[in-house]
Amino acid sequence: MTQAFRIPGAGRVNHAKAVRFTFDGKIIEGREGDTVASALLANGVHLLGRSFKYHRPRGIVSAGSEEPNALVGTSRGPGRFEPNTRATMQEVWDGLTVESQNKWPSLAFDVGAINDRLYMLFSAGFYYKTFMWPRSFWDKVYEPFIRRAAGLGKSPTEPDPDHYTSRNLHCDVLVVGGGPAGLAAALAAGRSGAQTVLVDEHAELGGTLLSEPGVRIDGQGAWGWLETTLAELRALPNVRLMSRTTAIGYYHQNMVGLCQKLTDHLATPPEGAPRERLWRVRAGQVVLAQGAIEKPLVFDGNDRPGVMLAGAAQTFFQRFGVKVGTRAVVVTSHDSAWHTAFDLAQAGVKVAAIVDIRPQVSAELTARAKALGIEVLASHTVTSTTGRLRVASVHVNRVRNGHVDPWRSIDCDALLMCGGWTPSLHLFSHTKGSLAWDAQAGAFLPDRKTEECHIAGAGRGLWGIAAALEDGARAGAAAAKALGRAAGVGSFAVEGDRTGDGVVVKELPTDRDPGKAKAFIDFQNDVTAKDIRLAVREGMRSIEHVKRYTTNGMATDQGKLSNINGLMVAADALGKPAPEVGLTTFRPPYTPTTFGALAGLRRGRHFEVTRKTPIDAWAEAQGAVFEPVSLWRRAWYFPKAGEDMHAAVARECRAVRTSVGLFDASTLGKIEVMGPDAATFLERMYTNPWAKLQPGRCRYGLLLGEDGFIRDDGVIGRLAVDKFHVTTTTGGAARVLNMMEDYLQTEWPDLNVWLTSTTEQWAVVAVQGPNARKVLEPLVEGLDLSDAAFPHMAVAECTVAGFPARLFRVSFTGELGFEVNVPARHGRALWEAIWAAGQAHGITPYGTETMHVLRAEKGFILVGQDTDGTVTPGDAGLDWAIGKQKPDFVGKRSLQRPDIVAKGRKQLVGLLTEDPSVVLEEGAQIVADPNQPLPMTMIGHVTSSYWSEALGRSIAMALIEGGRDRQGETLHIPMPGRTLRAKVTGTAFVDPEGQRLKV
Amino acid sequence: MLLIHCPYCDDTLPEPEFAYAGEAHIARPADPMALSDEEWKNFLFIRSNPRGTHYERWRHIHGCGRFFNAIRDTVSDKFVMTYRAGEPRPNLDALKEAAE
Numbered sequence A: 001m002t003q004a005f006r007i008p009g010a011g012r013v014n015h016a017k018a019v020r021f022t023f024d025g026k027i028i029e030g031r032e033g034d035t036v037a038s039a040l041l042a043n044g045v046h047l048l049g050r051s052f053k054y055h056r057p058r059g060i061v062s063a064g065s066e067e068p069n070a071l072v073g074t075s076r077g078p079g080r081f082e083p084n085t086r087a088t089m090q091e092v093w094d095g096l097t098v099e100s101q102n103k104w105p106s107l108a109f110d111v112g113a114i115n116d117r118l119y120m121l122f123s124a125g126f127y128y129k130t131f132m133w134p135r136s137f138w139d140k141v142y143e144p145f146i147r148r149a150a151g152l153g154k155s156p157t158e159p160d161p162d163h164y165t166s167r168n169l170h171c172d173v174l175v176v177g178g179g180p181a182g183l184a185a186a187l188a189a190g191r192s193g194a195q196t197v198l199v200d201e202h203a204e205l206g207g208t209l210l211s212e213p214g215v216r217i218d219g220q221g222a223w224g225w226l227e228t229t230l231a232e233l234r235a236l237p238n239v240r241l242m243s244r245t246t247a248i249g250y251y252h253q254n255m256v257g258l259c260q261k262l263t264d265h266l267a268t269p270p271e272g273a274p275r276e277r278l279w280r281v282r283a284g285q286v287v288l289a290q291g292a293i294e295k296p297l298v299f300d301g302n303d304r305p306g307v308m309l310a311g312a313a314q315t316f317f318q319r320f321g322v323k324v325g326t327r328a329v330v331v332t333s334h335d336s337a338w339h340t341a342f343d344l345a346q347a348g349v350k351v352a353a354i355v356d357i358r359p360q361v362s363a364e365l366t367a368r369a370k371a372l373g374i375e376v377l378a379s380h381t382v383t384s385t386t387g388r389l390r391v392a393s394v395h396v397n398r399v400r401n402g403h404v405d406p407w408r409s410i411d412c413d414a415l416l417m418c419g420g421w422t423p424s425l426h427l428f429s430h431t432k433g434s435l436a437w438d439a440q441a442g443a444f445l446p447d448r449k450t451e452e453c454h455i456a457g458a459g460r461g462l463w464g465i466a467a468a469l470e471d472g473a474r475a476g477a478a479a480a481k482a483l484g485r486a487a488g489v490g491s492f493a494v495e496g497d498r499t500g501d502g503v504v505v506k507e508l509p510t511d512r513d514p515g516k517a518k519a520f521i522d523f524q525n526d527v528t529a530k531d532i533r534l535a536v537r538e539g540m541r542s543i544e545h546v547k548r549y550t551t552n553g554m555a556t557d558q559g560k561l562s563n564i565n566g567l568m569v570a571a572d573a574l575g576k577p578a579p580e581v582g583l584t585t586f587r588p589p590y591t592p593t594t595f596g597a598l599a600g601l602r603r604g605r606h607f608e609v610t611r612k613t614p615i616d617a618w619a620e621a622q623g624a625v626f627e628p629v630s631l632w633r634r635a636w637y638f639p640k641a642g643e644d645m646h647a648a649v650a651r652e653c654r655a656v657r658t659s660v661g662l663f664d665a666s667t668l669g670k671i672e673v674m675g676p677d678a679a680t681f682l683e684r685m686y687t688n689p690w691a692k693l694q695p696g697r698c699r700y701g702l703l704l705g706e707d708g709f710i711r712d713d714g715v716i717g718r719l720a721v722d723k724f725h726v727t728t729t730t731g732g733a734a735r736v737l738n739m740m741e742d743y744l745q746t747e748w749p750d751l752n753v754w755l756t757s758t759t760e761q762w763a764v765v766a767v768q769g770p771n772a773r774k775v776l777e778p779l780v781e782g783l784d785l786s787d788a789a790f791p792h793m794a795v796a797e798c799t800v801a802g803f804p805a806r807l808f809r810v811s812f813t814g815e816l817g818f819e820v821n822v823p824a825r826h827g828r829a830l831w832e833a834i835w836a837a838g839q840a841h842g843i844t845p846y847g848t849e850t851m852h853v854l855r856a857e858k859g860f861i862l863v864g865q866d867t868d869g870t871v872t873p874g875d876a877g878l879d880w881a882i883g884k885q886k887p888d889f890v891g892k893r894s895l896q897r898p899d900i901v902a903k904g905r906k907q908l909v910g911l912l913t914e915d916p917s918v919v920l921e922e923g924a925q926i927v928a929d930p931n932q933p934l935p936m937t938m939i940g941h942v943t944s945s946y947w948s949e950a951l952g953r954s955i956a957m958a959l960i961e962g963g964r965d966r967q968g969e970t971l972h973i974p975m976p977g978r979t980l981r982a983k984v985t986g987t988a989f990v991d992p993e994g995q996r997l998k999v
Numbered sequence B: 001m002l003l004i005h006c007p008y009c010d011d012t013l014p015e016p017e018f019a020y021a022g023e024a025h026i027a028r029p030a031d032p033m034a035l036s037d038e039e040w041k042n043f044l045f046i047r048s049n050p051r052g053t054h055y056e057r058w059r060h061i062h063g064c065g066r067f068f069n070a071i072r073d074t075v076s077d078k079f080v081m082t083y084r085a086g087e088p089r090p091n092l093d094a095l096k097e098a099a100e
């Protein structure tokens, strides 16, 4: 029998169009317009999953995005699996695959339900208590348990094949929520001519109107009025209506993030359509018309499938044409559930009883109930429910003067509860708008605003459709007026409005041992009233502490149903009024949002730009292996057929030391420093002296922060009296320029200096090795390359291979070396010209790895590898780079700070392992005594470590406490399974006297 | 995402165009070497970190490139005003009076 609980002709679903999907492999038939929840209920299916901690059977609680329980896995085809989809929001289509979660081996029989018997183990604070000891249990018992138990649903394992986009939107008025208040606001704003956007998370606009067809507005039924209104809004060119669009966050200056679902409801999405679109809306005015969320009541067994919110039952009936059961009991503290009972009774559901907590209920309601044959039990409580996988009966007790009488049982297959309504103020809270407790409404209402926003309707505690319409129109007009537009407040003639009120309650009174009651407050995280009281007994005083200790409100629904109930119980336990205990903070996103929507198009190669040099394509054609260096991709090494990295790097190193190598140094940061005060500026920025550096000469420059620690380094060439070519590390270019601009603009604005980033203007080809001059000389015009005319650390402008060039004689390898800078567009041609010229000498392209090995053999530091932001020039052995006569430079004063002149600082030294074949791991910790008890005192770490082909052994550099005083000492490097021994040495391993440069 | 007014471009632009640059009105001493350790420590490390009105520096890094100063409320995150580097620290009370 299919859809036994469908009421023919009722609701807004398309009864002529059947839709088939599967639930745990079983084919389920629904109707076009159904959600997974409504279609399952139409087929009498209430059991949808198992709960998080206790694996208790759980069903559908709500009909909206606040749903805590009915979370399912959905599959939209290969690779398109999503866990924790809310069954109440997912629309059905032919072929949709739905599965229940958190069950093993089956939904109806679940082994994990044993946790339900181990109730005590999982009480408040169980994360903090249960897993504390013994330590040895962590790896084998606790961690696997937590990993298995933590989180609902299973993560998708395949890359997401969908794509996501984003757009920016500027509008005058953004209205969030498409119920009566939102529609009225959009009408008022739209009619004023304001650019208006109305968004709603549901498939259909209308909100409460969809569930209240009996109400008449301006002479039409609610659905007719909705149709007329939507038609008018659609006809306005300045109004944009967006359904399936959730306002996920409300940010500064009226920026609201929207997530629009585009294809999850389609059986066959259009080719290439994005799945979701993130909108960044900047609105002049925002109207929040998000309505209110119904509160569950807290009693033992309130989580059994078949127990749901009364308003949800109303929606399933009126909007989807589905009866949630055949025999219902209503338990409530608010008038609204009475109307649900009346609607269901008229649809043929047997409503066995209305249990009202309140002693007094309006005579009109009780008379109506009696006329419909419904038993009225005022001043009653519910103390338990029975039924294994679905509620079968409810225990109701009379309450007299605070005393709970014995229970009597009433059979039912649906228990509809209502604990009143919570204004939905999540977005308002995102803006840090304050809330004030309203004792009359028994709710927190918006108080002080921080943004240009208006709250309308049930969101500020107004009840009933007439009130919502009026208030929405007022808010929409106010928004339009704030933008300088004339706007009228429309009036609405409403008949059949069902207003009412109620009281706020904590747990329902019970005659049972409260310590044994399983009265749930947070369904998703399995937190009970008892847990909250335990947290208070154990010393939690602030609601923020209670929340973290019990995890109440910390599940993916962010406590939409549980926050106020948790607060009422905590306030009662503390003996304080609710407002003094306070409310926890809501944070974006309003509902769970896919990473896809947030990432948008920024995935794969669009995640970050990849900077490539003009020579990159040549290296790729040569089969280079690349590595990322900041945003650049750089050739790492150039393997020949059959070579691994070690062999390739060894060959490249040999070539540079014995003949000549070719290296793409284009990524070096470059800053042109020009102006009459350029030398003065560099004097103040860098540690080194620059005033006396002659044009045509270069110098190694060291840049400190004001704290005295090394920030960057690089060779600086003086091209003219007022023109310097500054180079920086590859990763540091932007930082150095920013730092220079900062000092120039704000500390020394009197200096006449101009700074220009020229990193990408120049391609740089390094020619290094004893044969470098022989290769380059024939290509150079206008310059004598001899050692006498163009010595080490010279720079000149000339022509190389026909291109205008800045030629530096510099060496980061310890060999005779040149760096040729040509305009970037000539980089590839220059490279190929040198490549061709070098063939006679076996010129060898080398990558960053070889560059690193060669510089380490010379003891040259890499800023960021051998330094870490706490290394001074003294620590790095670079005192020689400090201009001793200079009165000031950035960081100079700090070099006299007490802790920087203190003994025992970590200093950069060389390390040679006892076993020359062992290459230490970079980052490995160093100890003086390997036999000391754990935890050992670590005195430093390895910063650079390589195989040196030149020496035929490993070399390393390390930062070690008092390192330079330990020359010759043997230190120990504990590694898994063994402890290595190494001797402290100087950092220059190859040609310490620099003889090889003098050729 | 904040909107920030660049006093050089005289335009209000989205936050991603700007970079924060620490507390404002902390001038580098003219002669750091003349300072005691205590004075240098205070210049280098000690910041006001107020709850409320904060004078701070920003750079229109992806725009005109200029550093400028701002008054921002650290509770609400919101900017009160921005002004050019080198201009004196505005007197908030005087500004409030002028506005009233």
Ligand SMILES: [Zn+2]
Pocket (backbone or CB within 6 Å): B006, B007, B008, B009, B010, B060, B063, B064, B065, B066
């Ligand atoms: Zn600017």
